[in-house]
Amino acid sequence: MHAMRWPSALAVLVVLLAACQVRVAAAPDDATWREDTDLALGAAVSALGTARTVLEQQQLDRLPQPFIDVAVRDLVRTLSTETASYRTTQPPPQRTGDSATVIAALDEAETILNNVVTAASAEDAGEQERVLAEVRARYDEVVRLQERLVHR
Amino acid sequence: MKRLFAVALGILTAIGGFVDIGDLVVNAQVGARFGMSLGLVVITGVIGICVFAEMSGRVTCCSQRATFDLVRERLGPRVGLLNLVASLLVTMLTFIAEVGGVALALSLASSVHELLVVPLVGLLVWLVLWRARFSVMENVLGLSGLALVVFAVALWKLGPDWSQMGTQLLTVGKPGDEHWTTWAYYGVALFGAAMTPYEVFFFSSGGVEEGWTVKDLAVMRLNVFLGFPLGGLLSLAIAGSTAVVLGPLDVDVATLSQVALPVGVALGKVGIAVALVGFVAATFGAACETGLSTGYTLAQYFGFQWGKFVRPDSATRFHVVLILAVMLAVTVLMTGVDPILVTEASVVASAVALPLTYFPILVVANDKDYMGEHTNGVLANTLGSIYLVLVGVAAAAAIPLLVITGMGA
Numbered sequence: 001m002h003a004m005r006w007p008s009a010l011a012v013l014v015v016l017l018a019a020c021q022v023r024v025a026a027a028p029d030d031a032t033w034r035e036d037t038d039l040a041l042g043a044a045v046s047a048l049g050t051a052r053t054v055l056e057q058q059q060l061d062r063l064p065q066p067f068i069d070v071a072v073r074d075l076v077r078t079l080s081t082e083t084a085s086y087r088t089t090q091p092p093p094q095r096t097g098d099s100a101t102v103i104a105a106l107d108e109a110e111t112i113l114n115n116v117v118t119a120a121s122a123e124d125a126g127e128q129e130r131v132l133a134e135v136r137a138r139y140d141e142v143v144r145l146q147e148r149l150v151h152r
Numbered sequence: 153m154k155r156l157f158a159v160a161l162g163i164l165t166a167i168g169g170f171v172d173i174g175d176l177v178v179n180a181q182v183g184a185r186f187g188m189s190l191g192l193v194v195i196t197g198v199i200g201i202c203v204f205a206e207m208s209g210r211v212t213c214c215s216q217r218a219t220f221d222l223v224r225e226r227l228g229p230r231v232g233l234l235n236l237v238a239s240l241l242v243t244m245l246t247f248i249a250e251v252g253g254v255a256l257a258l259s260l261a262s263s264v265h266e267l268l269v270v271p272l273v274g275l276l277v278w279l280v281l282w283r284a285r286f287s288v289m290e291n292v293l294g295l296s297g298l299a300l301v302v303f304a305v306a307l308w309k310l311g312p313d314w315s316q317m318g319t320q321l322l323t324v325g326k327p328g329d330e331h332w333t334t335w336a337y338y339g340v341a342l343f344g345a346a347m348t349p350y351e352v353f354f355f356s357s358g359g360v361e362e363g364w365t366v367k368d369l370a371v372m373r374l375n376v377f378l379g380f381p382l383g384g385l386l387s388l389a390i391a392g393s394t395a396v397v398l399g400p401l402d403v404d405v406a407t408l409s410q411v412a413l414p415v416g417v418a419l420g421k422v423g424i425a426v427a428l429v430g431f432v433a434a435t436f437g438a439a440c441e442t443g444l445s446t447g448y449t450l451a452q453y454f455g456f457q458w459g460k461f462v463r464p465d466s467a468t469r470f471h472v473v474l475i476l477a478v479m480l481a482v483t484v485l486m487t488g489v490d491p492i493l494v495t496e497a498s499v500v501a502s503a504v505a506l507p508l509t510y511f512p513i514l515v516v517a518n519d520k521d522y523m524g525e526h527t528n529g530v531l532a533n534t535l536g537s538i539y540l541v542l543v544g545v546a547a548a549a550a551i552p553l554l555v556i557t558g559m560g561a
Contacts (some may be wrong), residue, residue: 039561043406049401050410053417067428071409072227078406122242143402151329 029092034150036089037102040143041146043082044109047075048139051116058120065121072120076113083110098149105145112138155371160373163382165294172438173253174246174336174345174499176390176431177492180411183336183391184398186330191321191388193339195216197346198384200542202376203535204510207517207528208352209372212359213513215522219356220452222522223512226270235512238505240446243350244477246499249440251277252491253435261287261428265521267486274482280555281474286361289440296433302426304389306418310396317392321485337553337560341496341545343504346384347543350445352513357448361461366526371385393418406492443481496559506543514540 054071057063063071083106091099110132119131182190208219215222220239224232252266254273259266280289326335364372393414394405405411408431415423444460447470451458458470485491514536517528528536554560 027365042402044408045402046404049398050413053308053397053401053403053413057413057416060420063416064421065423067409067412067424069258069263071413074407074409085174138221139401 006112030095033089033091033095035097036086037099038146038150039104040082040086040102040106041142041150042102043079044106044142045146047079047113048109048135048142051075052132052135055116055120055128055135059125059128068120070114072117076110076117078089078109079106079113083107102109105142109138109142129133159371159374161291161295162371163379163483164298165291166375166379167298167382167386170380171297171300171386171390171434172246172345172348173249173435173491173495174348174502175387176253176408176411176434177405177495178338178341178345178499179387179390180394180398181405182342183394184403184405184410186326186335187395187399188317188391189262189323189325189327190335190339190342191391192324194346194384194387194391196542197343198381199535201345201347201351202380203322203532203539204347204352204513205355205380207530207536208356208513209364210360210526211354211370211513211516211522213364213366213369213372214524214526215393216360216362216363216365217522218353218448218452219513219516220353220449221232221271222516223521224453226516226522228442228517229513235508236449238508239349239353239449239472241500242498242505243353243442243445243449243479245494245501246348246350247439247446248481248484249491249495249498250435250439251478252485252494254432254439255485256491257428257431257435260409260412260431262463266491267341267488270482270485273436273439274478275417277436277443278475278478279442280436281443281460281472282464282479284460285537286358288461290358290437293433293437293440295432297351297437299426299430299433300386300390302415302419302423302430303386303393306393306415306423307389307396309418310393310414312396312473317395321373331557333553334557334560336549338558339430340503340550340553341499341560343542343546344499344506344550346387346498347506347510348502349505349509350442353448354441354445355450357444357459361459363461369526411503423469423526432519443474443477446477447471495554497502499555500550503543503546505547507540507547510536510543511540 051072054068058068083103086106087103112131115131116135118129122128131141176369179194211217211219211222218236219228219473222233251273254277255266258264258269280303284495295381326332359368359372390411394411397414397417398405399409403410411429412424412427415427448458450473451467453468456469457467459467464471484494514533516522517536518533
């Protein structure tokens with residue numbers, strides 16, 4: 001009975017190690033880089049899209065202030081995590097330039113989201129309008145970048 | 153009249169109590185990414201939970217004993233222990249997610265950081281588990297959870313293309329830019345969220361708390377067959393509203409504020425206020441249910457006195473387990489772990505543990521010694537067997553899909 005348990009335990013161990021291998025030791029090939037880039041730029045698109053909706057609704061006075069404060073704070077946190085994770089990925093040699101472009105785009109998105117946090121908590125409608133325009137423009141740019149680098 | 157009121161109350165609390173943090177988060181994520189294309193999974197999961205909750209409730213009505221108690225007696229301590237370990241781990245993970253969910257919801261209402269709210273939530277949950285009467289706890293939180301109907305109102309107000317939504321709901325398909333593996337991963341997560349194991353343990357133990365007998369079979373069935381499906385409609389409404397508002401913007405739902413945002417777009421500040429009441433009630437109610445379930449499963453396996461129908465000093469070990477569970481949940485959350493991530497992990501873990509939970513119930517529900525003339529009929533056994541295959545497939549696929557998709561990324 002005990003002898004029967006070892007093969008099962010070994011099989012489980014092999015599966016777990018294989019799973020770790022899939023996530024940890026992936027070579028920096030183009031497909032993996034595109035997946036990582038898709039994830040990071042997708043996070044930026046998601047955060048900017050949400051920020052855009054929040055600011056639009058704030059201008060119409062349709063969201064409570066505590067909700068807005070937490071919503072935009074969460075967006076910065078989520079994108080920061082994704083950006084930090086993306087910085088640790090190693091691009092394949094032919095993608096070094098593209099990778100730098102992606103990191104710059106993520107940094108820019110983070111900066112804009114920090115502006116959103118400030119504008120959303122202030123009562124300056126003009127500033128909110130300006131930041132909203134920035135968010136919309138950056139959203140479109142990141143979508144185009146994602147399309148160019150990942151989906152083509 | 154009194155009977156009618158009891159039935160209506162039971163159905164309403166079943167609707168309000170159906171949705172928990174797992175349903176909120178996963179349905180919102182799926183709606184934003186896949187539209188209504190995984191709606192059939194929700195429907196399948198709701199039918200499944202109805203089948204096994206009815207079985208579990210019937211066991212309690214006939215034997216006046218909770219399912220877990222009978223599983224150990226009928227299948228022996230070894231199988232019982234396997235069942236206990238799997239269920240307890242998943243229930244504890246779900247409990248942590250629910251406590252975190254309450255903190256997130258209160259944080260949205262107050263803008264106080266959730267880490268500052270977590271200890272207060274832990275204290276409140278423990279006070280309710282210790283002092284509140286079972287029926288008061290269930291009815292107040294279940295009825296407050298009905299506030300989540302605001303998602304259905306929001307969906308109606310958003311005016312989606314209903315025919316397109318209906319087509320998506322009834323066909324198996326995915327958006328072009330998504331992988332089938334990711335689609336399948338979220339399918340398993342949705343299935344796990346709809347058929348969470350603690351629901352059946354809580355349902356049967358709750359039946360013992362409320363003193364169900366064979367006379368209560370009809371009311372119990374009405375609660376299950378009306379309340380749960382209507383609760384499932386709330387899940388679909390959550391998915392529908394994020395599909396309309398967040399889907400076109402390619403938003404990937406990662407926070408509770410994103411779950412509520414479509415309600416704000418549709419109904420403004422009042423809508424958000426009602427949604428937050430619903431969030432707090434649904435997650436607090438589920439936190440109480442999962443907290444109690446940790447005590448129920450341990451007490452029923454080891455055979456010590458349990459329940460809120462006896463004074464706390466008569467069930468000291470049961471209450472010690474509840475205190476320890478609350479302390480563990482608060483400690484884990486105070487490390488700063490994201491409650492949404494814990495939620496995602498808990499629904500996948502639920503999917504893995506499903507066969508260990510549901511197979512013993514099917515066995516006990518067929519045992520004449522416990523059930524007398526109320527053993528499973530052909531329909532219950534057929535559906536039960538079909539669902540055992542389904543939960544087996546979901547359990548086997550859950551971990552590989554989690555690894556392959558990088559947790560649905």
